[in-house]
Amino acid sequence: MYGVVRVAADNVVSVYVVWRYKVSGKLRQIPVGTWKDKGGVSLKALRDRRDILAAEVKAHTDPIERRASAKLKRDADKQAAALKLEAEIEAAKLKAQADAAEAIQIQQSRLALQATEKARMTVRQLFDRWHHLDLRNRVKRGSDVLRSFEADVFPVIGDLAAEDVRKTHIQGILDAIRARATEDRPRVSTQKKTLSDMRQMFGWALERDYLLADPTAVIRKAKLGVSTERERVLTEAEVIELFQKLPVSGLTETSKVALMIQLSTASRIGETLLAHWAHVDFERRTWTIPAVIAKNGKLHTISLSDFALGQFQILHSMTGVTPWLFPNTELNASVCRKSTTKQVGDRQRYDKPILKNRSQDAHALELAGGRWVPHDLRRTAATMMVQLGVLPDVVEKCLNHTEPNKLKRIYQRASYEGAMREAWGLLGERLNLLHRRATGEAPNVLSE
Incomplete structure (x- = not known):
């Protein structure tokens, strides 16, 4: 090994060491390290490196050639x-x-x-596209519009190219709805609602350039007639009569309870039949109707009176093992929202013939004041609240109506929870007294 000695400016001595060797008579050298008097590689380490290189040479491997080859x-x-x-x-x-x-x-x-499809898109295809891009974003995902179209629109023009629809087709749909009208149900509101839905769909298609004209544009709602608002309210005497007739009416037990829940909470029959047990809190005595079920798309919490709570407890003993208050026969979803209304209608045939394969208890729920439907119980509950001294604004809150005055809707900050709880409580107490009158437990209770 040979070294080149250097002295740095700080007087530190270092030795740059190489190892010289011969391969095939040629002298070669390879660095093995640098020794310093203060730190650096030790002499022993330098010799160890030299020995490793010597072993490679002895094994006929030239370290320099190996490194060059590796490079x-x-x-x-x-x-x-x-x-x-x-x-x-x-x-x-x-x-x-x-x-x-x-x-x-x-x-x-x-x-x-x-472009080809657009040119000959059928009404059903147009509806599907409208539903997918717009309608399903509305309250209840447009399910009510779909039912209406399935019943009245698609059977007439569903397979017709949308661009071929004319006023006469639209008028034919409205005339078919009018043909189903009865003295009790003139169907004017149904005609106007169906026309409005079709007008929205064709208007949407115009905006997207799917159509060049709206076939509903020249049809005026006013020409269809005047919508009559139903005002049927059961008197307290009729409520007593209902309490007496309901147990022997032949209704399913769950439908009986559904009517009592509706009467004691002022809820809508559809919201009642779609309810889930997860939304009922027995400890807090509340029933919450989520926004996806509520007709106006707004969450609504109802305080349960003793009367209403008792109905929920009765129902829980029958259907509490399922997620739904009113499950269908397959126990995989809620019952149809129209089932109770149909059952009630079947038991008020009056002078009409009994429908085939329907209930034979054709007069079981006929009341002194004439034909009634489940929704009338909601109106009856609201009327009873007012008669019991509840303020109209509080009743509107109990009904979960949307405040029509925009200014009030935005800035009104008053909480109605206490007043609403009291209103439902008064209603429950009165219903309890009327029920006792109906069963003979309280013969002295006065009614209208």
């Missing part, structure tokens, strides 16, 4: 990797260009197909 290999690998990366980048560029060209072609084909 050449590394350089070759780097060059190969660079060439591979360059090739991959170029391939990616070519693929991106091909994909872009293919995407343009696909888009052009899709646009051409859409």
